[in-house]
Amino acid sequence: MTDMRQSQIFRTSKLEEADGPGHNPTTSPTMGDIIAARFSRRGFLRGSMASAAIAATVSPVALLAAGEARAATGSVFNFPEVEAGVDADHHVAQGYDADVLIRWGDKVFADAPDFDPLDQSEAAQERQFGYNNDFVGFIPLDGATDRGLLVVNHEYTNEHLMFPGIVTMQNGEMVVADATEERANIEMAAHGGTVIEIRRETGKWQPVTDSPLNRRITAKTQMEMTGPAAGHDRMKTSEDSSGRTVFGTINNCAGGVTPWGTYIMAEENIHGYFLGELPEGHAEAANYERLGLPGASYQWGNFHKRFDVGQEPNEPNRFGWIIEVDVMDPNSVPKKRTAMGRFKHEGAESVVAADGRVVFYLGDDERFDYVYKFVTAGTYNPDDRAANMDLLNEGTLYVARFDEDGAMVWLPLVHGEGPLTAENGFASQADVMIETRRAADLLEATPMDRPEDIEPNPASGRVYVMLTNNTRREEANAANPRVENAFGHIIEILETDGDFTATEGTWEILVKCGDPSVAEVGATFSTETTKNGWFGMPDNAAIDADGRLWVSTDGNSMADTGRTDGLWAVDTEGDARGTSRLFYRVPVGAELCGPCPTEDMTTFFVAVQHPGDGGDDWEGHGRPSFYEDLSTRWPDFDDAMPVRPAVVAITRQDGGRIG
Numbered sequence: 001m002t003d004m005r006q007s008q009i010f011r012t013s014k015l016e017e018a019d020g021p022g023h024n025p026t027t028s029p030t031m032g033d034i035i036a037a038r039f040s041r042r043g044f045l046r047g048s049m050a051s052a053a054i055a056a057t058v059s060p061v062a063l064l065a066a067g068e069a070r071a072a073t074g075s076v077f078n079f080p081e082v083e084a085g086v087d088a089d090h091h092v093a094q095g096y097d098a099d100v101l102i103r104w105g106d107k108v109f110a111d112a113p114d115f116d117p118l119d120q121s122e123a124a125q126e127r128q129f130g131y132n133n134d135f136v137g138f139i140p141l142d143g144a145t146d147r148g149l150l151v152v153n154h155e156y157t158n159e160h161l162m163f164p165g166i167v168t169m170q171n172g173e174m175v176v177a178d179a180t181e182e183r184a185n186i187e188m189a190a191h192g193g194t195v196i197e198i199r200r201e202t203g204k205w206q207p208v209t210d211s212p213l214n215r216r217i218t219a220k221t222q223m224e225m226t227g228p229a230a231g232h233d234r235m236k237t238s239e240d241s242s243g244r245t246v247f248g249t250i251n252n253c254a255g256g257v258t259p260w261g262t263y264i265m266a267e268e269n270i271h272g273y274f275l276g277e278l279p280e281g282h283a284e285a286a287n288y289e290r291l292g293l294p295g296a297s298y299q300w301g302n303f304h305k306r307f308d309v310g311q312e313p314n315e316p317n318r319f320g321w322i323i324e325v326d327v328m329d330p331n332s333v334p335k336k337r338t339a340m341g342r343f344k345h346e347g348a349e350s351v352v353a354a355d356g357r358v359v360f361y362l363g364d365d366e367r368f369d370y371v372y373k374f375v376t377a378g379t380y381n382p383d384d385r386a387a388n389m390d391l392l393n394e395g396t397l398y399v400a401r402f403d404e405d406g407a408m409v410w411l412p413l414v415h416g417e418g419p420l421t422a423e424n425g426f427a428s429q430a431d432v433m434i435e436t437r438r439a440a441d442l443l444e445a446t447p448m449d450r451p452e453d454i455e456p457n458p459a460s461g462r463v464y465v466m467l468t469n470n471t472r473r474e475e476a477n478a479a480n481p482r483v484e485n486a487f488g489h490i491i492e493i494l495e496t497d498g499d500f501t502a503t504e505g506t507w508e509i510l511v512k513c514g515d516p517s518v519a520e521v522g523a524t525f526s527t528e529t530t531k532n533g534w535f536g537m538p539d540n541a542a543i544d545a546d547g548r549l550w551v552s553t554d555g556n557s558m559a560d561t562g563r564t565d566g567l568w569a570v571d572t573e574g575d576a577r578g579t580s581r582l583f584y585r586v587p588v589g590a591e592l593c594g595p596c597p598t599e600d601m602t603t604f605f606v607a608v609q610h611p612g613d614g615g616d617d618w619e620g621h622g623r624p625s626f627y628e629d630l631s632t633r634w635p636d637f638d639d640a641m642p643v644r645p646a647v648v649a650i651t652r653q654d655g656g657r658i659g
Ligand code: FEO
Pocket: 155, 253, 254, 268, 346, 365, 452, 539
């Protein structure tokens, strides 16, 4: 039997997510962990005892501000704020509809079987929408606003919510049965991504299951390694002597859509999929340790030897990359782009710079890891899609150093420059890309508080970096100013002259997150932010067509902060800067991913990930949540259906522009 808590740690708990070794391989709880647990788990904000405790710590100024809280003046947003809270359903601002567009198990192909949770199979899951939707992108077809391809990542699986009859309760803890081969194969088919055509008819979006462009990508889909590490000896396995053919993708977190309309999938927490032990003295030992490999959260390696590092020691080098998918050809072979580095890739949002080169912003989501950007060598050709299809094979990867004085430098990860030489174990650019983290360590990049999504704003030349939390930080620096940072912060970068290819820039903190009425949290939302408007743990973000910032969160979704995760609208300009308002919130246990506003701003697609994963601390459930005893059955609320992750389309009831 697998201990549930152990196996779920890296996948489900924000505070413990990405719990690899990083620079600071501490395993015992720090003061930060304890404080975080107090804020997030002990009902710190609830109950009379808690109120007394707060009263003792709240600053009078913050109390005054909270009392005067009102709609922000000068805000670029205009919608009635949702009330923060926790319950079994989702909620959107008044005047808007939030309609489920596609759920786990729904047909991606017209001939797919109907979803039957009691009779799941690999073959069925390969034809159905996968689990735990994360990144969402929308690629219009033929320039239409009412027809396009929805591209969605399926980051990971929650077995205790997916499969009947595998959880037993022992001493109040969930224990999940070991995977069978069949279950492992269903899990693999529930990973990856979905490409599905959607159309809007009479104001509502619907999947088009008979579109020839529909596609499922899974942990078994054949892919091609491209770029400097492709074909290198470190990429070869017993089944692939070329080092260029790999099967599948895992832990696809956020991603992107390129200016030429391809779909980008980021491979994030790859470590948990590998088990076994490297042969004694193996050359990859240090490389794997830096990534927390093998993490052994999944048991696929019991049935597929490539996920057992004892049997296939190079296989992990074939994961941890950015992948590009040509969605206009459902038979195209997805390309892993090794020029963009190998780490726990959160996402890859891009912008075309003034000179036509394309810049991708990349976060490495681990405590004390780094912020990167990739600048293509070639330029984007808006008139010839085919000419852009290999742009991601050549370019320069940079890692960020944030200086104390508000300046910053982008340090190039180029073989032969600075310390990136053979003396330090980098024989070629392939080595630099395979061990990107170690190369960045040598360049003395700034260790950050878990970099997640990074969003460039093409209109302003500014870039927004979501730093979700880092409760293990013991030493602050200017760019990560809080020790034991439980609630995260957002950094705003201004590239020199607004040029996204610049190698220098300046930065400041847009907001330190958390409850501004609790003095010791040190949150810095504007005083116009209401009690509903603050959030912790920024994760994904979007810049809409009007240049406005939207932030979705991962980790508030425990009753004890008094609020679930959701989508917040955050002002960045003028007097309203730092004002946040709640637009949409998710059901208990969920995080919100993939905020994707359409170009015409009439639809906001969002991904409700792992709903029902938790509920112990919510008075409406108050115990562990699993298949037979769920904290919510969103979105169907049908006793015959488990809770199901889903993509939701938010529209205004009058059809107008959102927000
Ligand atoms: Fe998968 Fe960093 O969130």
